[in-house]
Amino acid sequence: MAVLPLSVEKVIEEFGKLPGVGPKSAARMAYHFLRSSRKDATRLANVLLEMDQKVVNCKKCFNVSDGEECNICGSPLRDSSKLCVVEDPLDVVAFENAGIYKGLYFVLGGLISPADGIGVDELRFKELKIRVKELLAGSKNIEVIIATNPNLEGEATSNYIMDMLEGLDPSSVTTTRLAMGLPTGADLEYADQLTLKRSFEGRKTL
Numbered sequence: 001m002a003v004l005p006l007s008v009e010k011v012i013e014e015f016g017k018l019p020g021v022g023p024k025s026a027a028r029m030a031y032h033f034l035r036s037s038r039k040d041a042t043r044l045a046n047v048l049l050e051m052d053q054k055v056v057n058c059k060k061c062f063n064v065s066d067g068e069e070c071n072i073c074g075s076p077l078r079d080s081s082k083l084c085v086v087e088d089p090l091d092v093v094a095f096e097n098a099g100i101y102k103g104l105y106f107v108l109g110g111l112i113s114p115a116d117g118i119g120v121d122e123l124r125f126k127e128l129k130i131r132v133k134e135l136l137a138g139s140k141n142i143e144v145i146i147a148t149n150p151n152l153e154g155e156a157t158s159n160y161i162m163d164m165l166e167g168l169d170p171s172s173v174t175t176t177r178l179a180m181g182l183p184t185g186a187d188l189e190y191a192d193q194l195t196l197k198r199s200f201e202g203r204k205t206l
């Protein structure tokens with residue numbers, strides 16, 4: 001005999017699929033909505049539904065967008081000679097919040113990760129190459145900035161992109177990689193090998 005009504009079980013099951021949410025948190029979230037005003041659950045359901053129905057991928061950068069072309073790709077103020085390749089839309093948000101970059105983006109949709117069954121075909125490499133060629137038609141030189149995460153998957157993805165773009169005219173396409181290094185407050189002796197290696201490679205003349 002089920003302890004909870006099936007409708008509640010279903011909500012717990014769905015919440016439990018969210019990133020970082022375990023079964024206990026999922027149950028707490030469901031009880032929160034049971035205890036609060038009915039309007040809260042309806043509001044959540046409505047905003048999720050609205051997002052599901054309205055949000056599409058920008059046809060140029062594949063970031064989430066409410067139209068065919070996102071605000072960034074559509075802006076004449078952005079530098080179309082720079083293309084920053086990121087894993088997912090949240091990375092775009094991080095760059096935009098930092099206010100340090102005025103070029104364009106390309107959202108890959110993930111990183112190469114054989115352990116998770118994500119291979120080259122699951123990501124938007126073909127689309128990236130097409131986009132780089134498109135931008136080359138409008139700019140003499142373009143810089144492709146690879147901004148994948150500094151982990152093994154990010155490195156593998158970065159290497160794949162560099163190999164892929166090698167076939168293009170090297171005098172017009174420059175490929176760069178974010179300097180990865182030690183976070184502020186880090187202790188050298190606790191840094192992992194990859195972090196140390198990247199920090200060393202990215203050193204600068206002072």
Ligand SMILES: [Zn+2]
Pocket residue numbers: 058059060061062063069070071072073074
């Ligand atoms: Zn876009």
